[in-house]
Amino acid sequence: MCFYNQKRFVCGDFSWTSFAHQCNYEYRTGETCGMKLVNKTENVKTLCRICEKIEIKYRRRSAECERVQRWRRDGGTLVASIEKSQDMIRLLDQEIMKLQKDREDKSRAL
Structure with missing residues (x-):
C-alpha cells in the first residue's frame, strides 16, 4: 500500500x-x-497512448476510404490501386480492433 x-x-x-x-x-x-x-x-487534457494510436489509425482509414471513393468516382480505371487501398483499410480495421481490445484488457486488469 x-x-x-x-x-x-x-x-x-x-x-x-x-x-x-x-x-x-x-x-x-x-x-x-x-x-x-x-x-x-x-x-491531463490529452488522450492516452493507446487512444492516440487509435485516432491515428482512424484518420489513416478515413483518408484511404476517401481515396477509394475518389478513384471510383473518376472512372475506376485504377483497379490495382483500389484493391491495395481496400487491403490497407482491412489491415487498419484489424489494427484498430486489436488496439481497442488492448485498451479494454488494460482497464479490466485493474
Whole structure:
C-alpha cells in the first residue's frame, strides 16, 4: 500500500507516475510493498497512448476510404490501386480492433 501519483487522461484511462511515499508495511529501505494507492491525481487534457494510436489509425482509414471513393468516382480505371487501398483499410480495421481490445484488457486488469 505504497502511494504513487497518478495521471488521468481525457479518455478516462490513467497511468502511474512518480512514487510519492512509502507505507508502514515495508520496513526495508528502498523497497515497496507492491500495492499501489493514489496519492495525487493530475488531470491531463490529452488522450492516452493507446487512444492516440487509435485516432491515428482512424484518420489513416478515413483518408484511404476517401481515396477509394475518389478513384471510383473518376472512372475506376485504377483497379490495382483500389484493391491495395481496400487491403490497407482491412489491415487498419484489424489494427484498430486489436488496439481497442488492448485498451479494454488494460482497464479490466485493474
